[in-house]
Amino acid sequence: MASFTLNGQATTADVDPAMPILWVVREKLGLNGTKFGCGIAQCGACTVHLDGQPVRSCSTPIAEAEGRAITTIEGIGGPEGELTAVQQAWVSEQVPQCGYCQSGQIMSATALLRDNPSPTDAQIDAAMAGNICRCGTYTRIRRAIKVAAGQIEPRQEEA
Numbered sequence: 001m002a003s004f005t006l007n008g009q010a011t012t013a014d015v016d017p018a019m020p021i022l023w024v025v026r027e028k029l030g031l032n033g034t035k036f037g038c039g040i041a042q043c044g045a046c047t048v049h050l051d052g053q054p055v056r057s058c059s060t061p062i063a064e065a066e067g068r069a070i071t072t073i074e075g076i077g078g079p080e081g082e083l084t085a086v087q088q089a090w091v092s093e094q095v096p097q098c099g100y101c102q103s104g105q106i107m108s109a110t111a112l113l114r115d116n117p118s119p120t121d122a123q124i125d126a127a128m129a130g131n132i133c134r135c136g137t138y139t140r141i142r143r144a145i146k147v148a149a150g151q152i153e154p155r156q157e158e159a
Contacts, residue, residue: 004065007031007075017063021055022046024062025072033073033103037132044131047104048072054111056130073103076110086110089147092154097135105131109145118149 003012006029013024025031025048034057037045041056048057049071050064076084083091086109096102105128112119112127119127124142133141146152 002062002066004062004067005069007071008069013062015062017066018061020058021048021050021060021062021065021070022057025057025070031072031074035100035103037101037104042130042132043101044104044108045101047107047131049107049111052111052114054108071107073107076107084110085148086113086144089144089154093140093144093147095137095140095144097137101131101133105133105141109141109148113145113149118151119145 001012001014002017002024003010005011006025011029013028015024015028022034022036025034026036034048035045036058037043039058041059044056046056046058047054049055049069050060051068052071077087086106090096090102090106095105108128108131112124116123121142124145128141128145143152147154
């Protein structure tokens with residue numbers, strides 16, 4: 001039995017303590033926003049926050065979450081489904097192509113901006129280095145992070 005806070009709610013899960021957080025949140029608790037990518041903590045598609053820090057949920061056992069707080073992509077928005085500044089920037093900058101890696105990208109970007117609200121390009125690149133986008137949207141990801149940080153204006157759609 002694992003006891004933790006999930007997206008602000010006290011939660012228990014009757015699972016093997018070695019089960020990765022990814023499978024607990026997806027398969028046992030039904031939160032499908034966190035994606036399985038590589039399964040070896042190399043691509044970042046499975047990124048969640050554990051006590052506010054980004055972790056690869058595919059390789060972090062639920063035992064490490066005992067008594068701690070897990071936040072998934074479903075838990076970062078407002079109570080009425082409002083988008084965060086990072087999510088809004090992802091939309092305004094049209095970041096996703098296939099979209100598969102985006103929840104992990106957004107979780108890493110959210111942690112970056114919480115710790116460093118005005119990151120440089122090098123700091124963005126360093127913080128996001130563990131998140132792979134097979135579509136190659138890295139330029140749009142960096143721009144969206146800068147928009148969310150308030151460093152640049154969002155693009156306006158052309159009429």
